[in-house]
Amino acid sequence: xxxxxxxxxxxxxxxxxxxxxxxxxxxxxxxxxxxxxxxxxxxxxxxxxxxxxxxxxxxxxxxxxxxxxxxxxxxxxxxxxxxxxxxxxxxxxxxxxxxxxxxxxxxxxxxxxxxxxxxxxxxxxxxxxxxxxxxxxxxxxxxxxxxxxxxxxxxxxxxxxxxxxxxxxxxxxxxxxxxxxxxxxxxxxxxxxxxxxxxxxxxxxxxxxxxxxxxxxxxxxxxxxxxxxxxxxxxxxxxxxxxxxxxxxxxxxxxxxxxxxxxxxxxxxxxxxxxxxxxxxxxxxxxxxxxxxxxxxxxxxxxxxxxxxxxxxxxxxxxxxxxxxxxxxxxxxxxxxxxxxxxxxxxxxxxxxxxxxxxxxxxxxxxxxxxxxxxxxxxxxxxxxxxxxxxxxxxxxxxxxxxxxxxxxxxxxxxxxxxxxxxxxxxxxxxxxxxxxxxxxxxxxxxxxxxxxxxxxxxxxxxxxxxxxxxxxxxxxxxxxxxxxxxxxxxxxxxxxxxxxxxxxxxxxxxxxxxxxxxx
Amino acid sequence: xxxxxxxxxxxxxxxxxxxxxxxxxxxxxxxxxxxxxxxxxxxxxxxxxxxxxxxxxxxxxxxxxxxxxxxxxxxxxxxxxxxxxxxxxxxxxxxxxxxxxxxxxxxxxxxxxxxxxxxxxxxxxxxxxxxxxxxxxxxxxxxxxxxxxxxxxxxxxxxxxxxxxxxxxxxxxxxxxxxxxxxxxxxxxxxxxxxxxxxxxxxxxxxxxxxxxxxxxxxxxxxxxxxxxxxxxxxxxxxxxxxxxxxxxxxxxxxxxxxxxxxxxxxxxxxxxxxxxxxxxxxxxxxxxxxxxxxxxxxxxxxxxxxxxxxxxxxxxxxxxxxxxxxxxxxxxxxxxxxxxxxxxxxxxxxxxxxxxxxxxxx
Numbered sequence: 001x002x003x004x005x006x007x008x009x010x011x012x013x014x015x016x017x018x019x020x021x022x023x024x025x026x027x028x029x030x031x032x033x034x035x036x037x038x039x040x041x042x043x044x045x046x047x048x049x050x051x052x053x054x055x056x057x058x059x060x061x062x063x064x065x066x067x068x069x070x071x072x073x074x075x076x077x078x079x080x081x082x083x084x085x086x087x088x089x090x091x092x093x094x095x096x097x098x099x100x101x102x103x104x105x106x107x108x109x110x111x112x113x114x115x116x117x118x119x120x121x122x123x124x125x126x127x128x129x130x131x132x133x134x135x136x137x138x139x140x141x142x143x144x145x146x147x148x149x150x151x152x153x154x155x156x157x158x159x160x161x162x163x164x165x166x167x168x169x170x171x172x173x174x175x176x177x178x179x180x181x182x183x184x185x186x187x188x189x190x191x192x193x194x195x196x197x198x199x200x201x202x203x204x205x206x207x208x209x210x211x212x213x214x215x216x217x218x219x220x221x222x223x224x225x226x227x228x229x230x231x232x233x234x235x236x237x238x239x240x241x242x243x244x245x246x247x248x249x250x251x252x253x254x255x256x257x258x259x260x261x262x263x264x265x266x267x268x269x270x271x272x273x274x275x276x277x278x279x280x281x282x283x284x285x286x287x288x289x290x291x292x293x294x295x296x297x298x299x300x301x302x303x304x305x306x307x308x309x310x311x312x313x314x315x316x317x318x319x320x321x322x323x324x325x326x327x328x329x330x331x332x333x334x335x336x337x338x339x340x341x342x343x344x345x346x347x348x349x350x351x352x353x354x355x356x357x358x359x360x361x362x363x364x365x366x367x368x369x370x371x372x373x374x375x376x377x378x379x380x381x382x383x384x385x386x387x388x389x390x391x392x393x394x395x396x397x398x399x400x401x402x403x404x405x406x407x408x409x410x411x412x413x414x415x416x417x418x419x420x421x422x423x424x425x426x427x428x429x430x431x432x433x434x435x436x437x438x439x440x441x442x443x444x445x446x447x448x449x450x451x452x453x454x455x456x457x458x459x460x461x462x463x464x465x466x467x468x469x470x471x472x473x474x475x476x477x478x479x480x481x482x483x484x485x486x487x488x489x490x491x492x493x494x495x496x497x498x499x500x501x502x503x504x505x506x507x508x509x510x511x512x513x514x515x516x517x518x519x520x
Numbered sequence: 521x522x523x524x525x526x527x528x529x530x531x532x533x534x535x536x537x538x539x540x541x542x543x544x545x546x547x548x549x550x551x552x553x554x555x556x557x558x559x560x561x562x563x564x565x566x567x568x569x570x571x572x573x574x575x576x577x578x579x580x581x582x583x584x585x586x587x588x589x590x591x592x593x594x595x596x597x598x599x600x601x602x603x604x605x606x607x608x609x610x611x612x613x614x615x616x617x618x619x620x621x622x623x624x625x626x627x628x629x630x631x632x633x634x635x636x637x638x639x640x641x642x643x644x645x646x647x648x649x650x651x652x653x654x655x656x657x658x659x660x661x662x663x664x665x666x667x668x669x670x671x672x673x674x675x676x677x678x679x680x681x682x683x684x685x686x687x688x689x690x691x692x693x694x695x696x697x698x699x700x701x702x703x704x705x706x707x708x709x710x711x712x713x714x715x716x717x718x719x720x721x722x723x724x725x726x727x728x729x730x731x732x733x734x735x736x737x738x739x740x741x742x743x744x745x746x747x748x749x750x751x752x753x754x755x756x757x758x759x760x761x762x763x764x765x766x767x768x769x770x771x772x773x774x775x776x777x778x779x780x781x782x783x784x785x786x787x788x789x790x791x792x793x794x795x796x797x798x799x800x801x802x803x804x805x806x807x808x809x810x811x812x813x814x815x816x817x818x819x820x821x822x823x824x825x826x827x828x829x830x831x832x833x834x835x836x837x838x839x840x841x842x843x844x845x846x847x848x849x850x851x852x853x854x855x856x857x858x859x860x861x862x863x864x865x866x867x868x869x870x871x872x873x874x875x876x877x878x879x880x881x882x883x
Contacts, residue, residue, distance in 0.1 A: 317756065318758075319755065338755060338756060338757070338758040338759075339758035339759075339760065341758070342758045350756055355750075356752050356753050356756040358750070358753055359746045359753050359754065360749070361750075362745065362746060362749060366742065366746075370742075370754075371757045371758055373739055373742055373743070374739060379739045382738050382740065383733075383737050383738050384739060384741075384742060
């Protein structure tokens with residue numbers, strides 16, 4: 001009797017219930033008998049490695065996928081729980097479910113206000129209701145603390161601001177349930193903190209919030225309850241207060257994981273020398289950047305996104321030319337040609353692996369050999385040697401543990417971690433002199449991140465120079481022998497990691513000059 | 521209510537069946553205008569089938585009509601595969617024909633084994649060079665090739681008319697704006713006596729096979745596919761993207777130019793400004809119907825040619841305007857585009873389910 005009462009009380013503020021959801025993709029079971037509920041005023045973290053089925057589950061909730069078994073129930077506006085129509089995003093929207101995707105779904109050429117109102121108003125009414133929309137949004141911004149300039153075009157907004165627009169979009173549509181897919185993957189630590197402050201505020205106003213993550217720190221710090229997904233199954237659904245880091249890590253991976261330990265590097269002769277290089281234009285322009293990277297060392301490049309990192313990356317990748325200054329690899333000038341950069345031994349791990357790293361509709365095998373396709377090993381008289389390509393692919397799939405249905409599978413079907421393994425395999429196996437790794441572990445889970453870190457250190461120990469561009473300070477301190485900071489296109493002198501601490505790097509990222517005595 | 525669900529896997533049988541169904545659907549839809557024209561629908565379709573396949577003569581006409589469509593279809597399919605939107609096959613076909621006439625109508629006297637390769641080379645070079653212009657405008661200046669290739673068609677057609685009224689006008693042509701005839705040595709021979717189908721068909725089939733090998737087996741094809749699917753990743757991986765576009769442009773233009781050579785040297789014998797009834801544009805339909813597959817282009821070209829030839833014959837027999845052929849071709853393009861939706865999405869018909877009181881109480 002007491003139990004029933006308890007359940008009734010619980011169900012009073014129950015907002016959402018996923019009942020025994022099962023979803024298959026061919027032979028792969030993405031979700032297996034998953035049940036999860038969400039109450040008003042609660043922040044639930046959905047924790048799991050990449051490929052554990054978190055995103056699939058949320059896509060079912062949002063009607064992008066249809067589950068083979070199970071149902072989604074949501075509290076209707078009349079107060080009753082009812083089954084959400086499967087496969088109908090508009091039904092989810094109407095029921096007050098708002099989703100903030102990992103890859104934002106904003107129209108870049110429209111302002112924040114237009115993006116938010118888009119799809120909620122008839123085209124003809126747009127102009128008419130602008131002021132009303134603005135008034136509603138301003139009160140929402142005040143209530144939630146989400147400050148953003150609504151009149152600026154989205155293309156000019158920083159990533160964190162775009163995310164705020166996404167959240168406002170959901171709130172504008174009267175969302176009572178907010179789902180965020182890897183919300184901090186693209187944010188700086190400070191931005192992440194302010195995001196979680198906002199989420200806390202929203203939940204205290206009665207919203208139910210689910211955020212998907214694989215970062216233990218934010219799960220432990222900012223959720224009320226944590227559900228752990230592993231291989232498509234919920235393996236734990238616990239109050240966060242009784243969890244600790246090790247326990248969650250073990251639950252998530254299924255076995256214990258060790259973080260990669262850096263041993264001191266053994267720097268050799270100069271490898272990559274940038275001498276007063278300027279390149280690019282606008283906000284991301286590089287301004288007289290000088291840097292010397294030696295063989296056998298990792299230089300970490302810290303900085304808030306958009307301060308010239310992507311220009312530097314494109315420059316060293318051979319995609320854009322320097323407008324002034326010289327760029328030399330082992331004393332030889334590095335031409336602005338991607339194929340030449342590859343030939344001279346530059347391995348490039350691109351920042352946006354989906355966009356620049358792989359051709360999604362081509363096979364895993366094709367993506368593994370794409371950089372070397374013209375080598376005699378893979379072609380004879382211009383005709384592809386499919387046997388050699390297949391052997392190479394199978395070897396790489398084994399050596400790098402790329403989880404895929406086979407060498408012929410389309411690369412797009414793989415998880416982020418496995419896509420990154422494709423990129424690692426095809427670049428590092430060429431025994432490069434220089435490894436340019438841009439955000440190499442962004443969006444990856446613990447296991448995949450450790451794998452990336454291990455491979456980078458391995459390359460360094462083999463004598464390669466590694467330039468690691470990252471927004472993750474933990475990663476930079478964990479791997480780098482020296483750390484330099486980029487701010488508005490200016491690059492600071494690299495300083496030995498042992499002589500630095502995170503707060504001073506944080507200050508430099510914000511544009512403060514580091515005084516010599518502080519560094520020493 | 522109709523609901524669309526994205527498919528996770530598209531089976532190859534399905535990808536093959538869909539254009540076939542689209543073709544049949546287009547024919548079925550054509551029944552409406554045919555009956556509206558007052559003709560007997562069943563009789564009309566029988567007349568069409570007979571007109572296209574009913575006799576050696578009909579089949580010869582069908583294959584003669586399919587020949588340029590295979591080539592322009594290949595031109596479109598290879599370009600579209602690289603996402604280089606060449607809408608200018610019509611113009612490239614005309615410059616190809618013009619070059620063939622310039623070389624092959626008596627300026628050079630040589631035996632056929634020299635003349636035929638020569639006019640083929642001239643036509644392909646002309647077509648390729650014409651396509652090079654919009655390709656370079658795209659790679660160097662970012663000019664939209666849809667606009668430039670399309671507009672070049674009109675420039676070329678006017679240029680051809682000017683040539684036919686002026687320097688290349690046949691002095692023996694009784695004042696008609698037509699070129700001098702292709703010399704006997706440069707003429708593509710007929711394959712069978714008294715039938716119009718000519719060796720251009722073999723050239724087209726061999727071209728399809730070569731393009732198939734290039735696209736699936738060669739480094740070029742690999743680079744073309746990678747560039748078309750994700751230009752940014754291709755560039756990043758060191759694939760020479762600009763060079764790939766240029767290669768594709770040259771090849772696509774050359775194939776369309778070859779269609780012009782084949783028409784002028786195999787069928788018409790001389791160049792007029794109405795050499796092509798829109799083969800360049802129809803080639804786009806052929807390529808889309810074929811799902812951009814080079815071998816599929818052959819089948820699609822034969823289907824479209826059958827529609828044209830069959831409808832021509834049907835219109836004579838039944839007194840229905842032969843515009844019905846254009847209508848069916850247009851319908852099949854629409855059906856293919858719609859069927860693309862069916863390949864990518866599962867379509868389910870469901871009754872809208874309203875949340876009922878009873879259901880809510882169950883939980």
